[in-house]
Amino acid sequence: MSQVLTVKNEDIIRHIKFSCQIPDVLRAVAIQKIITDTAEKAGIKVDEPELQQAGDNMRVANKLVKATDTLAWLAKHNLTVEEFEELVYANVLSAKLANHLFAKQIESYFFAHQLDYVAAVTYEVVLDDEDLAFEMYYALQEGEITWSELARQFIHNPELRRTWGYQGIRRRIDFRPELASAIFALVAPQILKPIVTSKGVHLIWVEEIIHPKLDEQLRAKIQQDLFSAWLNQQFEHLEIKMQ
Structure with missing residues (x-):
C-alpha cells in the first residue's frame, strides 16, 4: 500500500x-x-x-x-x-x-537577414594535431581514405562515430564565425581545409548548402x-x- x-x-x-x-x-x-x-x-x-x-x-x-x-x-x-x-x-x-x-x-525582415537563414548539412571530425589534420585532408582528396573510415578512426563518441560526425542542418548563426565564413563560401559538396579553433583542428565535410525559402515554417x-x-x-x- x-x-x-x-x-x-x-x-x-x-x-x-x-x-x-x-x-x-x-x-x-x-x-x-x-x-x-x-x-x-x-x-x-x-x-x-x-x-x-x-x-x-x-x-x-x-x-x-x-x-x-x-x-x-x-x-x-x-x-x-x-x-x-x-x-x-x-x-x-x-x-x-x-x-x-x-x-x-x-x-x-527575411530579405534583410536572408543570409542568417542559409543552412548547411555538415559532418565534422575534430583533431588535436594540425599536421595530422592536413595529412588526413590530403588523404581524403587523393582517395586514400574515405570519410567514414576517418570518422571511425578519430571520433571517440560512439553515437557521433556511427553517424560519421553528422552535425545536422545548421544555420550560419549556429557556427563559430571562423567556420561559418569558410563553410558558406564554398560550393558543396566539398571538404574544407583544416580550420583551427579553440576546440581543436576541424575537418568538415560540407554535404549541402540549403538556401532559405520563406515557407510557412520559416x-x-x-x-x-x-x-x-x-x-x-x-x-x-x-x-x-x-x-
Whole structure:
C-alpha cells in the first residue's frame, strides 16, 4: 500500500526559492502580464472556435486520446479543467498578439537577414594535431581514405562515430564565425581545409548548402523570433516587486 505525502503550497514556494528559480518564475509571470495587457490594449479577442481548436491541438500534442488520459494528465500537473482552459487561452492570446505585432514585418525582415537563414548539412571530425589534420585532408582528396573510415578512426563518441560526425542542418548563426565564413563560401559538396579553433583542428565535410525559402515554417519561426525579442525588450524596462 502506497503512502500519502502531503505537499503544501508554501513547500513548493520554498523549494522554488531554495533552487534559485525565482528569477525565472518572475520573468515568466511578467511576460504573461505583458502579453495580456498589450493584447487588451490592442483589442485582441479569442473566440470559442479558436479555443476549441487549440485545446484539441494541445491534447494531440500530449497524446491525450481519451478523456481518462486528459484527466490523468491534469492530475499529474495539478491542473483543473478550468485552469487547462486558461492555459489554452494564454497560448492562443500569445500567438494572436505575435501575429498582430509582426505578421506584416516578416517578409522585410527575411530579405534583410536572408543570409542568417542559409543552412548547411555538415559532418565534422575534430583533431588535436594540425599536421595530422592536413595529412588526413590530403588523404581524403587523393582517395586514400574515405570519410567514414576517418570518422571511425578519430571520433571517440560512439553515437557521433556511427553517424560519421553528422552535425545536422545548421544555420550560419549556429557556427563559430571562423567556420561559418569558410563553410558558406564554398560550393558543396566539398571538404574544407583544416580550420583551427579553440576546440581543436576541424575537418568538415560540407554535404549541402540549403538556401532559405520563406515557407510557412520559416514565417512562423521569424515571427516567434521577433516576438521573443520584443518581449525581452519589454521585460528589461520593468521593475518587478514581489508582495
